Amino acid sequence: MFNRYFKREKLLSFLFVISFFIGIALFFIFARKETPKYRVLLIHSFFEQNFSWKDEMNKGVYDCFKDNNMSVDVRTFYLDAEFLSAQQELDTLSLLLQEYDNKPLDLILVCDDQATFSLLATKHPLTYKVPIVFSGVDYVNNGVLEGHSNVTGFTTKPDFVKCYNLAERLFGRIDDIAIIAEDTYLGKMSANEARQQFEQLPEVATIYNSFPSYSKTDTIHPLGSMPHPLHIRIERVDSQEARMLKWILFYRLHSCCILPKWSPFYSSLASMGTAPFLMVNNEGFGDGRIGGYMTPSYNQTYDATNIGVKILRGAKASDFPIVASKQYPVFDWVQLKYWKIDLDSLPQDSIIPNMPFGVKYKKAILASIISSALFIVILMFILLRLYKREALKKKQVQQKLSKEQLELGITIEALEEGVVYIDRKGNVLSMNESALKWLKLDGSPDVYIKKNVRNLFYIQEDGNPFYLQNMMEHLSQQQSSRKLNDTAVIVTADKRVFPVSGSVSCTFKDGNLDGAIISFRDITDESMEKELLALSMIAGDVFAWRYDSYGDYVMFDESFFRSFNIPDNGLHAIMIQKFKSIIHPDDYGWWKKTIKGFYSGKISKSTIQIRQDFNGEGYQWWEYRIASLPKSSLGNHYKLFGLCLNIEKFKKIEEELVRVLDEARESDRLKSLFLANMSHEVRTPLNAIVGFSSLLIEEEGLSIESRKDFINIINENCRLLLNLINEILDISRIESGILFREETCNLTDIVRDSIESNLPNCPTTIEMQMDIPEEPVSFISDPFRLKQLLDNLIDNAFKFTKVGKVIVGYILAEEGSRINLFVKDTGIGISETEKDKIFERFYKSDDFVQGGGLGLSICKEIVKRMEGTIHVESEVNKGTCFIIDIPFRKGKVMNEREIIENV
Numbered sequence: 001m002f003n004r005y006f007k008r009e010k011l012l013s014f015l016f017v018i019s020f021f022i023g024i025a026l027f028f029i030f031a032r033k034e035t036p037k038y039r040v041l042l043i044h045s046f047f048e049q050n051f052s053w054k055d056e057m058n059k060g061v062y063d064c065f066k067d068n069n070m071s072v073d074v075r076t077f078y079l080d081a082e083f084l085s086a087q088q089e090l091d092t093l094s095l096l097l098q099e100y101d102n103k104p105l106d107l108i109l110v111c112d113d114q115a116t117f118s119l120l121a122t123k124h125p126l127t128y129k130v131p132i133v134f135s136g137v138d139y140v141n142n143g144v145l146e147g148h149s150n151v152t153g154f155t156t157k158p159d160f161v162k163c164y165n166l167a168e169r170l171f172g173r174i175d176d177i178a179i180i181a182e183d184t185y186l187g188k189m190s191a192n193e194a195r196q197q198f199e200q201l202p203e204v205a206t207i208y209n210s211f212p213s214y215s216k217t218d219t220i221h222p223l224g225s226m227p228h229p230l231h232i233r234i235e236r237v238d239s240q241e242a243r244m245l246k247w248i249l250f251y252r253l254h255s256c257c258i259l260p261k262w263s264p265f266y267s268s269l270a271s272m273g274t275a276p277f278l279m280v281n282n283e284g285f286g287d288g289r290i291g292g293y294m295t296p297s298y299n300q301t302y303d304a305t306n307i308g309v310k311i312l313r314g315a316k317a318s319d320f321p322i323v324a325s326k327q328y329p330v331f332d333w334v335q336l337k338y339w340k341i342d343l344d345s346l347p348q349d350s351i352i353p354n355m356p357f358g359v360k361y362k363k364a365i366l367a368s369i370i371s372s373a374l375f376i377v378i379l380m381f382i383l384l385r386l387y388k389r390e391a392l393k394k395k396q397v398q399q400k401l402s403k404e405q406l407e408l409g410i411t412i413e414a415l416e417e418g419v420v421y422i423d424r425k426g427n428v429l430s431m432n433e434s435a436l437k438w439l440k441l442d443g444s445p446d447v448y449i450k451k452n453v454r455n456l457f458y459i460q461e462d463g464n465p466f467y468l469q470n471m472m473e474h475l476s477q478q479q480s481s482r483k484l485n486d487t488a489v490i491v492t493a494d495k496r497v498f499p500v501s502g503s504v505s506c507t508f509k510d511g512n513l514d515g516a517i518i519s520f521r522d523i524t525d526e527s528m529e530k531e532l533l534a535l536s537m538i539a540g541d542v543f544a545w546r547y548d549s550y551g552d553y554v555m556f557d558e559s560f561f562r563s564f565n566i567p568d569n570g571l572h573a574i575m576i577q578k579f580k581s582i583i584h585p586d587d588y589g590w591w592k593k594t595i596k597g598f599y600s601g602k603i604s605k606s607t608i609q610i611r612q613d614f615n616g617e618g619y620q621w622w623e624y625r626i627a628s629l630p631k632s633s634l635g636n637h638y639k640l641f642g643l644c645l646n647i648e649k650f651k652k653i654e655e656e657l658v659r660v661l662d663e664a665r666e667s668d669r670l671k672s673l674f675l676a677n678m679s680h681e682v683r684t685p686l687n688a689i690v691g692f693s694s695l696l697i698e699e700e701g702l703s704i705e706s707r708k709d710f711i712n713i714i715n716e717n718c719r720l721l722l723n724l725i726n727e728i729l730d731i732s733r734i735e736s737g738i739l740f741r742e743e744t745c746n747l748t749d750i751v752r753d754s755i756e757s758n759l760p761n762c763p764t765t766i767e768m769q770m771d772i773p774e775e776p777v778s779f780i781s782d783p784f785r786l787k788q789l790l791d792n793l794i795d796n797a798f799k800f801t802k803v804g805k806v807i808v809g810y811i812l813a814e815e816g817s818r819i820n821l822f823v824k825d826t827g828i829g830i831s832e833t834e835k836d837k838i839f840e841r842f843y844k845s846d847d848f849v850q851g852g853g854l855g856l857s858i859c860k861e862i863v864k865r866m867e868g869t870i871h872v873e874s875e876v877n878k879g880t881c882f883i884i885d886i887p888f889r890k891g892k893v894m895n896e897r898e899i900i901e902n903v
Helices: 002-030 053-067 086-098 113-121 160-171 185-198 242-249 297-312 333-338 362-414 433-439 467-478 524-539 558-563 576-581 585-600 648-698 704-735 747-761 783-799 855-865 896-902
Strands: 038-044 072-078 107-111 132-137 151-155 176-181 204-209 218-220 230-236 255-259 277-279 289-294 328-331 418-423 428-431 457-460 481-483 489-492 497-509 512-522 542-548 553-556 573-575 605-612 620-628 639-646 743-746 766-771 778-781 804-813 818-825 869-875 879-887
Touching: 038 053, 038 086, 038 113, 053 072, 053 297, 086 113, 107 113, 107 297, 113 132, 132 297, 151 297, 160 176, 160 185, 160 255, 160 277, 160 289, 176 185, 185 204, 185 230, 289 333, 328 333, 418 433, 433 489, 433 512, 457 467, 467 481, 467 497, 467 512, 497 524, 542 558, 553 558, 553 576, 573 576, 585 605, 585 620, 620 648, 648 704, 743 747, 743 783, 747 766, 747 783, 747 804, 747 818, 778 783, 783 804, 783 818, 783 855, 783 879, 855 869, 855 879
Parallel strands: 038 072, 038 107, 107 132, 132 151, 176 230, 176 255, 204 230, 255 277, 277 289, 766 804
Antiparallel strands: 204 218, 289 328, 418 428, 418 512, 457 489, 481 497, 489 497, 497 512, 542 553, 542 639, 553 573, 605 620, 620 639, 743 778, 804 818, 818 879, 869 879
């Protein structure tokens, strides 16, 4: 026991070490950082060792890049603006930008007024090239922005009036406000902005400004009937006496202070006094300031970085106007507790960054505790009920098991199959009366208990006396049951042998083989009947099949595999997935629909014809006659069975009959079409010939010019009639197998002769051109048929070209293995729908054009006999080009006798 425990612990330790090293490897594989794609510079106004909100600003930048899946290299620079003079700020930023002269930046993000405008004031070339996005700027200096189309951003203009209204909401009536500023550019801008905003309020009585730079230092409004006038003091604290500074900083009823700008020297005044201090910009907490309306640091940089992401992806800075950031009421938790301000009195959208977790989620935590307690109570109640139900169920199961054991014993005795239960050593534990009957044993089953089964019988297959033992060993590893093979036989103690059908099921105890249940019955009579049926079916090429959804395979007769040379797995079965795969894709839907009908119970018998490829030699037609057992006898599974017949020969005969019938119908249709076309095409020129001939005879007063015109018309119609008859004779000769002569042909001469012979018929509005190689090409072919091809195509071009030109020529294609002849015109062209019809007999795209519609079909037949192809390239209203592709053959010219012998 100890050794086994030690080995198990050693194995677990080994697996832990392997898992640890695999984890380390995976960490280094997946934790490798992607090479940054963009270089970004982030500039802050304040110094690095100060302000807790700088982390929130930086977090906003990195989170935005992460949310947009941007790979960036961000460098953060802290300007320490409060400790540098204006010139020192410019020099510092200029040196910073010089570092990137040779490695240009992709984007500059800058926070706060001083950093923004000092960066632009450097007038460094990069400030005009690199996109710049600023945030947290209280006052936009349009003079510095002039000429910078690459700059955009967000402003955070202080709202003093909104801060005053917030103070009244927190502390009640406010009669006196002290605005503390410093003598800097931003301090003066803040003081001026506060003055302008408060001058718009009707309740303001006095605005006192301690900045001597203003020409008007006092604004006094008439008190009138105001019950509580508001007095505003804009104080320059560096010029105040200690007594006045103390009066400003320490608490007085109905008064408060507002800090418009952060300063390392003056912002700490809030912590020195006892007066409530409010803020109009986001400069962090921790020095006694309660809060105010501002844009959170995270929001400032996140919004600015989001604009930067769009610029890095192709947008321009000029596409984004400078807009104001959204402001929220933000408070310091420590100061709220100090001033005992009720959280319910705060605006609904208030933000308290440093609120303790327990306070912030007090309701959620309380709800979670109550929910957890309630869940535990309910769970205990459910478990208790389940325990009682399980105990009752266990009792019922025990009673049912006892009843079923009794019923099972009765059932086994009533079974027609013999059942023998043996232990793992082969000793009989029980058996029924049917087993005695099949084995021809005397006495009762109790006589054979504890005897070894080998002394009663054994099951073998193909001369293997250990078939039963081998099966039990196999089943002991799978913990399942298995049917006896079709070739299994039982040999009894008195050496009788008979075929059996049955199964072997193993029993287990604590996961180990405990015994086996053998069921069997003599199938001698059944086998004989089956063989007789198979013999009769083979004579008619009919085979039995069945499908059992439980086994998920289709089983056929053994003769089925032999007759059609189909691979057999020894079980005479084909798995259902393979059976489906050998069905033709076009027929699978019909098979599936039929089987679905059996599933649903709508049909119980059916006959279908499908194509299947059992042996990889191609699809053949099979007819399946299908039936199913009644649904009530199937349980959860269904069985299909029936007969199958190879009908490939019948299908071929059927297809041949259909083809012959189609050919007869097509022949009849073509005959009717031929007669209709010929009656029209022959009648038209004959009517002209007869009519104008009659006029020549009957009209004696015709002038010589008129008679010439009539004679020309008669001659032209005679020519058309002759051409029509020649075309009919040509296509008839070609189809009847007329011989083609083979001799050396000079294509240049053939093209030239064709053009010259067609010049008399060429309209005056059409120009004929020849496009041939400089060196004439000669090859073996029939010159008469080649000229006939060109003549028909040229005549066709004349019919459909009013003005333009007709080009006739040839080229040697595919490295001298093919000849391409072409006839190209600039006529009306051929539409896409007509391209497949123009080579049909008697087809005419224009019924008013003369001709029988046989010229192109004759060309197609001639080219086919020359083992070539003809196709057309055309575009409506732009022209048509017919291309003939025939083999280029050189060699001995055969005489007429040799041609006849070859044919």
